[in-house]
Amino acid sequence: EKRFERLRELNCNFARLAHYPHTPEMAQKADEEGILLWEEVPAWQDISFEKEEVRDLHKQQLREMIQRDWNRASVILWSIANETDHTDEDRNEALPEMADYVKELDSSRLVTAACFIDEEDDRERIYIDDPLEESLDVIGINEYYGWYYGDADDMKNFDEDPNSTPVIISETGGGAKWGLHSSEDETWTEEYQNDIYKKQIEALKQKSQIKGMSPWIFFDFRTPRRMNEYQRGYNRKGLMDETGRKKQAFYTLKKFYREKQEQVQCH
Numbered sequence: 152e153k154r155f156e157r158l159r160e161l162n163c164n165f166a167r168l169a170h171y172p173h174t175p176e177m178a179q180k181a182d183e184e185g186i187l188l189w190e191e192v193p194a195w196q197d198i199s200f201e202k203e204e205v206r207d208l209h210k211q212q213l214r215e216m217i218q219r220d221w222n223r224a225s226v227i228l229w230s231i232a233n234e235t236d237h238t239d240e241d242r243n244e245a246l247p248e249m250a251d252y253v254k255e256l257d258s259s260r261l262v263t264a265a266c267f268i269d270e271e272d273d274r275e276r277i278y279i280d281d282p283l284e285e286s287l288d289v290i291g292i293n294e295y296y297g298w299y300y301g302d303a304d305d306m307k308n309f310d311e312d313p314n315s316t317p318v319i320i321s322e323t324g325g326g327a328k329w330g331l332h333s334s335e336d337e338t339w340t341e342e343y344q345n346d347i348y349k350k351q352i353e354a355l356k357q358k359s360q361i362k363g364m365s366p367w368i369f370f371d372f373r374t375p376r377r378m379n380e381y382q383r384g385y386n387r388k389g390l391m392d393e394t395g396r397k398k399q400a401f402y403t404l405k406k407f408y409r410e411k412q413e414q415v416q417c418h
Contacts, residue, residue, distance in 0.1 A: 153395070154369070155184050161390075161401065162408035167291075167321055167365040169265070170195050170233050172216045181225035188223075189263065189291075189321070189365075191230035192216055194249075198232075200241040209245070210252055217256050226260065229253050233265040234293055237281040250286040261288035265321040268292050268309075274301050278310040279318075289362075291321030296351070298325035303350035311360035318360050322367035323351055327400070328381045329371075329392035339381040344388075345399035352407050366390060366404060 154177075158166060167189040168177060181188050192212040199205050213231065220226050231249040235242050250262045264287060269280040274296075284290050297303025311318075327344035335346040348366070355361050371389035381387060390401040 152180070155180050155186065157369070157391070157395070158186055159184065161405050162412060163404075164408075164412075165189070165363055165365065166369075167191070167230075169230075169321075172212075172219070175219060178220045178223040178225055182223055184225075186225060187227045188225045189228040189230055189319075190216060190220060190226055191233060191265075194232040194235065196234050196236075198235060198242070200235075200239065200245040206245055206248070209249055213249060213253055214256060217253065221257050221260075228261050228263045228289060229257065230263050230265060230291070234267060235264075237267060237283060243282050246283050247286040250283075263287055263289040263291050263319070263321075265291035265293050268294050270308075274305045275308055276310050277305065277308045279316075284316050287316060289319055290316045291319050293322035293367075294320065295323060295325065297347040303347040304354040306351060306354040307357060309354075309358055309361070311358045313359045315360060317362045318358075319362060320351075320355060320364040323364065324348065324367045324388045324400070326381070326387040327398050328387055329396050329398055331381070339387070341399040345403055348400045348403045348407075352403070366400070370395070 165187040169191050171193040172190060178188060192209065194209055217229060231253060232246055235246065237243065246264065253262050264283060266281045266283065268277055270277045279290060294306065296305040325344045325347045326339060327341045328339050331340050333340045333342060335342045337343055355364055368388050370391050371385045371387050371393045373384055374386050375384060377384060377386050385393060390404065391397050
């Protein structure tokens with residue numbers, strides 16, 4: 152209830168449920184609220200796609216997720232993977248097979264995956280070079296320009312093809328500790344995170360192939376991998392902290408999503 156209350160406040164109409172199937176109540180509530188969903192199985196990064204038992208388990212998880220939620224009107228995207236290596240030959244053989252399997256199970260919905268993006272000439276050109284794209288209806292892009300690398304507005308150099316596969320920015324953003332304030336140049340501050348989103352939004356607005364954007368992530372969450380003076384066991388990329396206190400970026404995205412709603416209503 153709280154999550155969907157905050158989703159309504161944010162003015163968004165779409166949410167990515169990552170990186171594994173969430174509780175069935177999420178899709179039930181999304182049906183009631185009219186929020187569109189991306190659902191996903193945990194085929195993430197260093198999966199041993201060369202192993203037959205791994206592929207069998209992958210199919211099992213896809214089947215269980217789809218059969219559980221295929222009567223939920225809110226679900227519009229089945230995701231088969233997240234951040235897998237598109238230079239891995241075994242991956243490039245396995246994932247198209249999974250995409251075909253999903254379409255056999257449910258031909259009424261779109262198939263997607265969250266993928267990496269490629270770049271050249273010091274990010275003067277940013278482009279999609281993933282063979283999996285041919286098997287997808289929508290391709291997700293995880294990119295962290297302005298945080299792990301590059302500048303926040305580097306996506307202005309995305310070499311788009313408006314007639315190609317539609318793109319959703321499935322992850323973007325940066326870390327910030329709630330209540331930590333300084334200039335936009337100081338990492339871990341709310342101002343720094345907010346500046347990333349402002350510049351990302353302006354860059355993405357220019358690209359007609361990009362049809363949507365979901366921030367990473369809604370709330371700060373626990374993870375033992377994140378240990379420094381700002382994180383202290385939390386991934387701090389949330390628009391809100393773990394208690395629900397809103398960071399500046401929440402309001403920037405709220406304004407952006409409201410503007411998009413008004414554009415749709417005008418059309």
